[in-house]
Amino acid sequence: MSADVAATAFSELANDRHLLGRTSTAELVAGILRGRIAEGLLPPGTRLAEEAIGSALAVSRNTLREAFRLLTHERLLVHELNRGVFVRTLTAEDVAEIYRVRRVIECAAVRRPGADPAEPLARAREAVAEGEQAAADGRWGDVGTANIRFHQALGSLAGSSRVDGFMAAILAELRLVFHVMANPRAFHEPYLGRNRELVTLLESGDYAAAEQSLAGYLDAAEAELVHAYAEVLKGEERG
Template structure:
């Protein structure tokens, strides 16, 4: 698939400010991949993206290189740069990483009350998307929920790590044919984790999160394997 447009990137141009660096371009593209603007297998056009963001070809190529290192893009000789299509084993590995990091963040929280406003906003975002029957929006809200969860650690390095991991996970979500079946069960579970943290029940929140991630890993891996094995079939 060739992305002829730039996924609304013109609106992101203001984020670059006066110093257009490859790292900041990569951050914008990483977010766009995570939020579904560039699906797996999409070819990224240097001309359209560079023009939308107002950056040089060299800066954009460096951003592509950074995202290739993060396993979000692949460069194919004489063909261009594409959003990566995950292998089934990648999904399993992503969830192992998530469990290690996210559960450790909750376990390491200090004394309550915890700063859960960001989590609450993500839960409300997901519930509103579900009411509108917008299951891609539910998926995006779920990514936001887990970013906000990791942000409770107050660590820029952990935030950066998980931005890449969650963006890579979104590559799997895009291949699955039935986002409703995939994401609907976790609306309630996100709220349960939020409620536990609001109540200051850190250990309970960690147990809920661990079960959540284990169940999600099983469901997503199975749905992704079916979708990859039978792209024309249903993964629901």
């Protein structure tokens, strides 16, 4: 990520300052940065400049460092001695772990939704529509963001704030994986129809079929991403 692009991303954090309100805490700052990572605005390898981010959000250095610590614990950031804090670059092993966790959480949420699935389903349907519109406009990065929101909504079917929090972290980590795909359109486009199919199955109450569809979906996505990582590794070895 170029210094100019990073500087723009950091300055735009000022638009999120209102989210901190009067109770500015490290957890809220971490939530803002996590959201920016999930939106693909802070890709792997981005150095997080304390001064720029602290100024944009109007928070102290200590608060910002605590937020960095929280996100490092979530495996989204990494501290490099004498260099600073960077958005983490994931490995193929990380991909396998992320998908292992997603199968446990998302498939369970789809198989047995909580007492009131209407609101999460509405968000899932909205995310599908956002993804389809972004694809029609050729905005493939935004298709990836809509896909993240779609799966966050699937996790919310569990009806648990704890699951929601965990899904936010794991999906932000997943977004870091998406950056390995050289052709975002080729990767995301096939899943637009699968997302629509999942919403249709869930709205009809066919949870067993939805779970089966989702399991196959996750298997396919994992295989593609692991293959992409292998190709990147081969390229590095040749280089």
